[in-house]
Amino acid sequence: MKRPISFEIEKGGAGLARAGVIRTPHGGIQTPAFIAVATKATTKGLGSFMYPQMGIQAVIANAYHLYLTPGEKIVGHAGGVGKFMAWDGPTMTDSGGFQVFSLGEGFGKKVSKISVEEQPREADIAVWDEDIATSHGKLAIVDDEGVTFTSHANGSLHRFTPERSIEIQHALGADIIFAFDECTSPAAGREYQKEAMDRTHRWARRSLIAHRQNIDANAQQGLYGIVQGGRFEDLRLESARTLAEMDFDGYGIGGSFSKEDILGILEKVNRELPEEKPRHLLGIGEPEDLFIGVAAGIDTFDCVLPTRNGRNGTVYTFFGKTSIELAEFSEDLRPIDPDCDCFVCKQYSRSYIRHLFKSGEMLAGVLASAHNMRFLTRLAEEIRQSILDGRFDAYKEEFLGRYSS
Amino acid sequence: MKRPISFEIEKGGAGLARAGVIRTPHGGIQTPAFIAVATKATTKGLGSFMYPQMGIQAVIANAYHLYLTPGEKIVGHAGGVGKFMAWDGPTMTDSGGFQVFSLGEGFGKKVSKISVEEQPREADIAVWDEDIATSHGKLAIVDDEGVTFTSHANGSLHRFTPERSIEIQHALGADIIFAFDECTSPAAGREYQKEAMDRTHRWARRSLIAHRQNIDANAQQGLYGIVQGGRFEDLRLESARTLAEMDFDGYGIGGSFSKEDILGILEKVNRELPEEKPRHLLGIGEPEDLFIGVAAGIDTFDCVLPTRNGRNGTVYTFFGKTSIELAEFSEDLRPIDPDCDCFVCKQYSRSYIRHLFKSGEMLAGVLASAHNMRFLTRLAEEIRQSILDGRFDAYKEEFLGRYSS
Numbered sequence: 001m002k003r004p005i006s007f008e009i010e011k012g013g014a015g016l017a018r019a020g021v022i023r024t025p026h027g028g029i030q031t032p033a034f035i036a037v038a039t040k041a042t043t044k045g046l047g048s049f050m051y052p053q054m055g056i057q058a059v060i061a062n063a064y065h066l067y068l069t070p071g072e073k074i075v076g077h078a079g080g081v082g083k084f085m086a087w088d089g090p091t092m093t094d095s096g097g098f099q100v101f102s103l104g105e106g107f108g109k110k111v112s113k114i115s116v117e118e119q120p121r122e123a124d125i126a127v128w129d130e131d132i133a134t135s136h137g138k139l140a141i142v143d144d145e146g147v148t149f150t151s152h153a154n155g156s157l158h159r160f161t162p163e164r165s166i167e168i169q170h171a172l173g174a175d176i177i178f179a180f181d182e183c184t185s186p187a188a189g190r191e192y193q194k195e196a197m198d199r200t201h202r203w204a205r206r207s208l209i210a211h212r213q214n215i216d217a218n219a220q221q222g223l224y225g226i227v228q229g230g231r232f233e234d235l236r237l238e239s240a241r242t243l244a245e246m247d248f249d250g251y252g253i254g255g256s257f258s259k260e261d262i263l264g265i266l267e268k269v270n271r272e273l274p275e276e277k278p279r280h281l282l283g284i285g286e287p288e289d290l291f292i293g294v295a296a297g298i299d300t301f302d303c304v305l306p307t308r309n310g311r312n313g314t315v316y317t318f319f320g321k322t323s324i325e326l327a328e329f330s331e332d333l334r335p336i337d338p339d340c341d342c343f344v345c346k347q348y349s350r351s352y353i354r355h356l357f358k359s360g361e362m363l364a365g366v367l368a369s370a371h372n373m374r375f376l377t378r379l380a381e382e383i384r385q386s387i388l389d390g391r392f393d394a395y396k397e398e399f400l401g402r403y404s405s
Numbered sequence: 406m407k408r409p410i411s412f413e414i415e416k417g418g419a420g421l422a423r424a425g426v427i428r429t430p431h432g433g434i435q436t437p438a439f440i441a442v443a444t445k446a447t448t449k450g451l452g453s454f455m456y457p458q459m460g461i462q463a464v465i466a467n468a469y470h471l472y473l474t475p476g477e478k479i480v481g482h483a484g485g486v487g488k489f490m491a492w493d494g495p496t497m498t499d500s501g502g503f504q505v506f507s508l509g510e511g512f513g514k515k516v517s518k519i520s521v522e523e524q525p526r527e528a529d530i531a532v533w534d535e536d537i538a539t540s541h542g543k544l545a546i547v548d549d550e551g552v553t554f555t556s557h558a559n560g561s562l563h564r565f566t567p568e569r570s571i572e573i574q575h576a577l578g579a580d581i582i583f584a585f586d587e588c589t590s591p592a593a594g595r596e597y598q599k600e601a602m603d604r605t606h607r608w609a610r611r612s613l614i615a616h617r618q619n620i621d622a623n624a625q626q627g628l629y630g631i632v633q634g635g636r637f638e639d640l641r642l643e644s645a646r647t648l649a650e651m652d653f654d655g656y657g658i659g660g661s662f663s664k665e666d667i668l669g670i671l672e673k674v675n676r677e678l679p680e681e682k683p684r685h686l687l688g689i690g691e692p693e694d695l696f697i698g699v700a701a702g703i704d705t706f707d708c709v710l711p712t713r714n715g716r717n718g719t720v721y722t723f724f725g726k727t728s729i730e731l732a733e734f735s736e737d738l739r740p741i742d743p744d745c746d747c748f749v750c751k752q753y754s755r756s757y758i759r760h761l762f763k764s765g766e767m768l769a770g771v772l773a774s775a776h777n778m779r780f781l782t783r784l785a786e787e788i789r790q791s792i793l794d795g796r797f798d799a800y801k802e803e804f805l806g807r808y809s810s
Contacts, residue, residue: 041760045767049748070735070760077736078756086752330475331482343454347491351483355446355475362450362767 005176005222005249007278007299013392016270016297019384022250022278024090024175025220026082029057031278031299032383034285034376035092037307040065041075041085044307045362045369048087053343054370055377058089060302063168063177064096068151068158072171080173091174092302094282095165095207097181097226098254100149101140142182144199162206170217178252179207181226186258193230200228201242208246222249224280227269231261240272250278253298259284263292270297287316287379288405291396294383306376310369313357316376320404324368329354342374410581410627410654412683412704418792421675421702427655427683429495429580430625431487434462436683436704437788439690439781440497442712445470446480446490449712450767450774453492458748459775460782463494465707468573468582469501473556473563477576485578496579497707499687500570500612502586502631503659505554506545547587549604567611575622583657584612586631591663598635605633606647613651627654629685632674636666645677655683658703664689668697675702692721692784693810696801699788711781715774718762721781725809729773734759747779 009020022029029035036043036051038059046054061081066072078084082091140149146161165180181200184193204225211223225248229235243251251273253262262284270279278299281289285303293301309315313325317337324336335345336353344353344367356364379399386395414425427434434440441448441456443464451459466486471477483489487496545554551566570585586605589598609630616628630653634640648656656678658667667689675684683704686694690708698706714720718730722742729741740750741758749758749772761769784804791800 040764040766041757042764042766042768045771047768047771049752065764069764070756074736074756074760078738078754084754084757084760086757331479333483347454349483349489351475351479352446352489352491355479355489359445359447359470359474361445361447362770363447363452365767366450366452366771 001219003222003249004218004220005278007250007276009276011388011390013294013387013390015295016267017294017387017392018297018299019387020278020299022090022176022299024058024222026088026090026175029090029300030381030384032290032294032380032387033057033300034290034380035060035280035300035302036373036377037302037304038081038085038087039304040069041081043369043373044304045311045366046307046373048085050370051087051089054374055381056089056373057377058092058175058300059085059087060092060094061085061172061174062096062099063093063165063172064099064160066093066172067096067168068153072168076171076173082173082175090176092176092280093169093172093174093178094252095169095178095180095226096160097165097178098183098282099152100147100160101183142196142199144202146180147182162203163210166207166210166214166223170211170214170221174221176222176224176250177211178254179204179223179225179248181228181254183254184228184230186231186261188230190232190235193232193235197228197230197235197239200226201239204243204246204248208248224248224250224252224278226252226254226282227273228254231258233265233268236262236265236269237272240269244273248277250280252280252282254282259289263289263296266293266296266298273297285376286405287376287403288400290376290379290383291400294387294392295396301380303376306372307369310367310372311365313364313368314372315368316372318399319402324350324353325357326354336368336371337375340371340375341378342371344368344371344374406624408627408654409623409625410683412655412681414681416793416795418699418795418797420700421672422699422792422797423702423704424789424792425683425704427495427581427704429463429627431493431495431580434495434705435786435789437695437699437785437792438462438705439695439785440465440685440705440707441778441782442707442709443486443490443492444709445474446486448774448778449709450716450771451712451778453490455775456492456494459779460786461494461778462782463496463580463705464490464492465497465499466490466577466579467501467504468498468570468577469504469565471498471577472501472573473558477573481576481578487578487580495581497581497685498574498577498579498583499657500574500583500585500631501565502570502583503588503687504557505552505565506588547601547604549607551585552587567608568615571612571615571619571628575616575619575626579626581627581629581655582616584609584628584630584653586633586659588659589633589635591636591666593635595637595640598637598640602633602635602640602644605631606644609648609651609653613653629653629655629657629683631657631659631687632678633659636663638670638673641667641670641674642677645674649678653682655685657685657687659687664694668694668701671698671701671703678702690781691810692781692808693805695781695784695788696805699792699797700801706785708781711777712774715772715777716770718769718773719777720773721777723804724807729755729758730762731759741773741776742780745776745780746783747776749773749776749779 162180169177225243229239280300285301329350332350567585574582630648634644685705690706734755737755791797
């Protein structure tokens, strides 16, 4: 049977770097590529009607969020997440594993293996990135079958299993979906990390079976496995080897809360994965990360920072990030980045965008986010071209030489 | 000397209704027209890059707001409000009279003729629309020369005179600018209203002199006088007659806090104004108002409601306004208004837009505002066409028959 997702490597570069194309039922993704995050079926501040202007090739939405609101049935009723959000290009959905475990910890979510009443072991208590915790979910209770958790939005009780996550992702209908994984706290000790990883591998197998058994979905959607293992190199390599033997359509590298942990061992991990399958680095995608990731064999990236930074007035330039609200920009009629080809830089000045931020206007975040998004998609395009031209290392050196992160 | 603003009436309709074109240095405005409000050099939630998609012909910004932030010098440095906001079509600026008097009252702004210490007369105390009062300005002290007032944003002290307002509007550089007027409280008694109106007439004359004396500005910008007189018909007619004798390029009908007060006497007011000059109804522009206004001889309208309603999830349809957040829309795959030609209705469903509102996404307000804006610009286009076709009354009857406000 012909698979709905295929990957063609056009040219290899230095080390594991490569340029290629991921073919999906909704068109190709030229790689390396920056995928726009569309958690709740919208990129924050940016409508799909603006995507072509920003060079966005594909989006990644989230099964956890869309399951809670508006519910996967409503999205499915609309014809899937792409049609729902009026985007006819390639789509992905993350399985929700990360969100089930991470959201709401700021309000006391604890990850326990047995029950709320039992005293959790030190290793089982999640200490998550505060930036991620946004609301009042309380608990994620893991057993070997799945996870029972409370919604970050209203505290209501829900349960995900690998089969349920895949079922939800079938209803959401994205071209590329992800296996359901247990996402561990960076504070978790090695023992718990190993246990969670083994469980993630069993869940990966169950996700794969659930997917292949659904003949219609299997014909239209591809499934990526997710490499886990936290900050432990040997576990990461074991995870990659284990998943490599399963017949996924691609692989995600997931579950790292400290990107330094994962970036350092990325190349070793990717060497364990099948060369002919695409690799996605989940949730990491600052400009410097793109170079590290591509050099280590990553094909696609996603990251919320272009839009989160944009809403906060932080903009990317080829010299580094800056706050557009600085007083020095008040009469500066140049675009955010004179080298940028985005529609924001073609029309709007630093002076105007600073004024919008100072005035608290919605358009401020829209324009800064649009510029940042185009900055990342264009950077990926230029990295791709440098690989095709056989000068990735030179381009990397040139870019990182002037860009201060 | 050839004036920068000219008006050509193409066809008259029933009563005072007429279709025409206002020619400006930045292109024509086909009338009747709905002018997009861009108070702080942006239409809330909508960038100028979206204007062509919404059929926006012209925008009206505000001298008071742009004087405070970022300052008229910065806007002038950018080449005027149009260039600043990257809009190359026609622009207007309101004089700031309305805002000087109205903003901040929710926090105790009092309009006094003499000083803060004196006990203000009942008639001098403004009781303004609460919806307008947004911040902590405190006072507007009127004397015959001008107004001393506190900023709604930070309480700082400022002074506007007719000459200063015109100077600011010259720096802002809009095609059409407005004379500085005293905007009275709807609670003001007749005696005060008459006194304020007489002062507004003196200020109108001073605004006109200040404008005509600036040879460069006079060659590039047109000046509209503003008819005042509050809710008193005889004062409104006296105001129109007085201003009609001054050589303005057009007229604004202003200063009404209760639109019922003004709409009922609009035709009588307009009959006093020169037929060959364009007439703008300041701040009023709901669908039903467009019909009443056009029938009474109004050529252009502006109103914040399309975007304010949009941000609140209230959308216009040809059957009336509705909240897009209603549960009945949760699985409704139709556009907001199946008869609408806007880019939102061409792509996005009620189900999706409701989801965006329920999820608190920025894009919700953007899409609803864009639809509402196009609803109003298109309604003006259809009214114009009905006049050109000699069937304005029939179209009015047809529209109002199905539209419930």
